[in-house]
Amino acid sequence: MGGERKLASGKLPEMAFYSIVILFFLLLVFAPTLYIALRGCPDSNAVCFPPIYLSKEMGDALFNSFSIAFIAVVLDIIFGIPIAWVIARYKTNLKVYLNFLVDMPLIMPTAALGFSVALFWGGEGIGLLSKGFWMILAVHVAFTYPYIVRTLSAAIEEVDITYEMASRTLGASPLTAFRTVTLPLFKSGLLIAALLAFTRSLSETGATMMAVGTGQFFAATAPTQTLLYKNNGDIASAVSLSIILIAISTILLAVVRYLSNKFGIPMLKVYPSLEKSINSLKLEKNIFASAFFIAIILFPSFYLLKFVSYSPGEFGDIMNAIGISFSIAFVATVVNLVFGVGMALLIGRNRFGLGPLFEFLTDMVMVMPTVALGLSLGMFWNLFKMNELLVLAMVHMSFSYPYIVKPVAASIRDLDKNLEDAARVLGATPFKVFRTITLPLIMPSILAGAVMAFMRSLSETGATLAVSKTFKTIPVLIVGFVNASKYGDAAFASALLLGVSFIAAFLLRRK
Numbered sequence: 001m002g003g004e005r006k007l008a009s010g011k012l013p014e015m016a017f018y019s020i021v022i023l024f025f026l027l028l029v030f031a032p033t034l035y036i037a038l039r040g041c042p043d044s045n046a047v048c049f050p051p052i053y054l055s056k057e058m059g060d061a062l063f064n065s066f067s068i069a070f071i072a073v074v075l076d077i078i079f080g081i082p083i084a085w086v087i088a089r090y091k092t093n094l095k096v097y098l099n100f101l102v103d104m105p106l107i108m109p110t111a112a113l114g115f116s117v118a119l120f121w122g123g124e125g126i127g128l129l130s131k132g133f134w135m136i137l138a139v140h141v142a143f144t145y146p147y148i149v150r151t152l153s154a155a156i157e158e159v160d161i162t163y164e165m166a167s168r169t170l171g172a173s174p175l176t177a178f179r180t181v182t183l184p185l186f187k188s189g190l191l192i193a194a195l196l197a198f199t200r201s202l203s204e205t206g207a208t209m210m211a212v213g214t215g216q217f218f219a220a221t222a223p224t225q226t227l228l229y230k231n232n233g234d235i236a237s238a239v240s241l242s243i244i245l246i247a248i249s250t251i252l253l254a255v256v257r258y259l260s261n262k263f264g265i266p267m268l269k270v271y272p273s274l275e276k277s278i279n280s281l282k283l284e285k286n287i288f289a290s291a292f293f294i295a296i297i298l299f300p301s302f303y304l305l306k307f308v309s310y311s312p313g314e315f316g317d318i319m320n321a322i323g324i325s326f327s328i329a330f331v332a333t334v335v336n337l338v339f340g341v342g343m344a345l346l347i348g349r350n351r352f353g354l355g356p357l358f359e360f361l362t363d364m365v366m367v368m369p370t371v372a373l374g375l376s377l378g379m380f381w382n383l384f385k386m387n388e389l390l391v392l393a394m395v396h397m398s399f400s401y402p403y404i405v406k407p408v409a410a411s412i413r414d415l416d417k418n419l420e421d422a423a424r425v426l427g428a429t430p431f432k433v434f435r436t437i438t439l440p441l442i443m444p445s446i447l448a449g450a451v452m453a454f455m456r457s458l459s460e461t462g463a464t465l466a467v468s469k470t471f472k473t474i475p476v477l478i479v480g481f482v483n484a485s486k487y488g489d490a491a492f493a494s495a496l497l498l499g500v501s502f503i504a505a506f507l508l509r510r511k
Helices: 002-008 011-033 056-089 094-107 110-121 133-157 161-169 174-185 187-203 206-212 222-231 235-263 272-279 282-301 303-307 312-348 355-367 370-382 388-400 402-414 417-425 430-459 462-467 474-483 487-510
Strands: none
Touching (some): 011 355, 011 370, 056 133, 056 187, 056 222, 056 235, 056 282, 094 133, 094 282, 094 430, 110 303, 110 430, 110 474, 110 487, 133 187, 133 206, 133 282, 133 402, 133 430, 187 222, 187 235, 187 402, 187 430, 206 222, 206 474, 222 235, 222 370, 235 355, 235 370, 282 303, 303 487, 312 388, 312 430, 312 474, 312 487, 370 462, 388 430, 402 430, 430 474, 430 487
16 A cells, blocks of 8 residues: 555656556557558669659548548447447346457457358349449448447446436436436547547448459548558559548548537437337337347458368368467557557546647558558668567557557546546545556556457458468458358358357456
């Protein structure tokens, strides 16, 4: 007890803690991502800024990326809020199974998920969609949906239910109470959920590749167009498109955050008759949301399992790839938890007035296409002649870092600071306040962030392809199987990964 007070009673330990958190972010996460924008002179050792230009095919790819991301997020929010509400508020044993079902698309590598969704909606399945814009949209809705539900359920769970009960006691319908009382209280969580899903869609490569083919990309998105440039040796175009995408995304996110803070999300005017009528459709709403989840998310995501077949000669490579994938994801997640929660505290509590700055920089990392990020970090860390597996772990650590920082920072921002202030007035040190009050209250968001970061690392394809020449993670191996038309082996590898990941996720949640 005395040691704890000595450790955390002064300003110096706090300054040292946040200095380490900031240095970690700047030196190991943020700075290496900028190398691709500076390394514009491939024929010399000089560092220079590359020329930025925009061709018609780049413009088309950017339009497709932003359109698909926007539509996917809107659909995810509309059909995800009811499921998130059930997870956070309902007292039923079925909630445990619903939690795992929501996590399942996160476990599936996005390359395999994209191929599975394309099989389901294409000629091999129900034959409703052909390759192109709408097929890509179906794929992106499937893999972004869990980010919305997982983040929203954690945010709703942290809202004190007594506020809703008070409004209901005063005569408000459940819908009115939700819209005017609960929604403003988890506004930050809703915004972060939308940003995570939006930027996840913008940066995805593997799933889109599998949905539209790995050669000539139809209705290309910006990341797939970047990969096409990279594979064709046109690094200048790849860099230019990546920088434009990062710039537009960062500006757009800044505008969204400004408008949401200025105008708020809900309209506080109440329409009693209309809202009571809508609330009477509660059962139909839940059935519709559940049907969307099952028919649009679950079935297409795992349709690939229909093609499972076992090739003994591939088993060793599959197990080796799973081992590499889990090792990298585990290391990246643990390191990011250690330093990411500290950054979330800095942002959420706006320590030293630096919160907005580091939130902006974290957003820049989050919106960077993983192909470009992998290319940048690979070139940067190779300057130090680092081991390829270590470089791969550093790359995964960088792109998964925001998935812990963003939801935890939103959770901290929404906490009632009076609870912490009261504890300090009673003599508790800052460290003890965090350990006994803040940490238990933000634990749902930490768990949600850890699951998303781990699964994000486990499923990444584009960044790994841009970095690794020797080591094959399980998504890269699955892409290789698909390209070789070994659909049975791809399905078997995906099924095996699902089983192992399911056990890991179960143990994590039990812990």
